[in-house]
Amino acid sequence: MLVLFNKPYGVLSQFSRDPLGTATTLRDFIPLRGVYAAGRLDKDSEGLLILTDDGRLQHRLSHPRHKSWKTYWVQIEGQPSEDQLERLRRGVILNDGPTRPARVRSLPEPDLWPRDPPIRFRRHIPTAWIEIAIHEGRNRQVRRMTAAVGLPTLRLVRVAIGDWRLEGLKPGEYRVVLPTRSKH
Structure with a gap:
């Protein structure tokens, strides 16, 4: 079984209950038994999460060796220069080493659902959207990459993993x- 899930902001990518009982988890949205997340999305990230009951598929999707491309739409603070985009494309140096090259392009503001809570708005600081595709899976990697080139991430939405896309799913669906056999 393969499940595509649009993980809302603030939801933990796990089925087990939060020890304090305060956080929302996958259990609150998906009543299916025996499926597990193939990879993770941080609590403050949104979008496509794949769940499966197939351990081999789960490993193939989540392990960097298999190079599954993950595509994100990223709202950033500031307007990116071509130099900043090119630095992201080539890979940047993070505290845990250099990233692999990424696929990066500017993106018109996508038609997404409103985020709850909303992104902070600053009248004098513009924002922009970019699309970033990576095939690594380091902790908070996209956020750290954009910060490394001077473009802090405000909102992060994963829209695709390989050929599987988020299209048609509202948050929580x-x-x-x-x-x-998805091309990765």
């Missing part, structure tokens, strides 16, 4: 699909 999931869809069971037939597993296919």
Whole structure:
């Protein structure tokens, strides 16, 4: 079984209850038994999370060795210069080493659902959207990459993993699909 889930902001990418009982988890949205997340999204990130009951598929999707491309739409603080975008494309140096090259392009503001809570608005600081595709999975990698080039991330939405896309799913919704051989 393969499940595509649009993880809302503030939800933990796990089924187990938060020890304090204060956080929302996958258990609050997905009543299916025996499926596990193939990879993670931070609590403050949104978008596509794939769940499966197939351990081999889960490993293939989440392990960097298999190079599954993950595509994100990122709202950043400031207007990116071509130099900043090119630095992201080449890879940047983070405190845990250099990142691999990424696919990066400017993006018109996408038609997304409102985020709850909303992104902070600053009248004198512009924001922009970029699309970043990576095939690594370091902790908070996209946020750290944009910060490294002077473009802090305000909102992060994963829209694709390989050929699987978020399209048609509202926050908190999931869809069971037939597993296919996705190009990664």
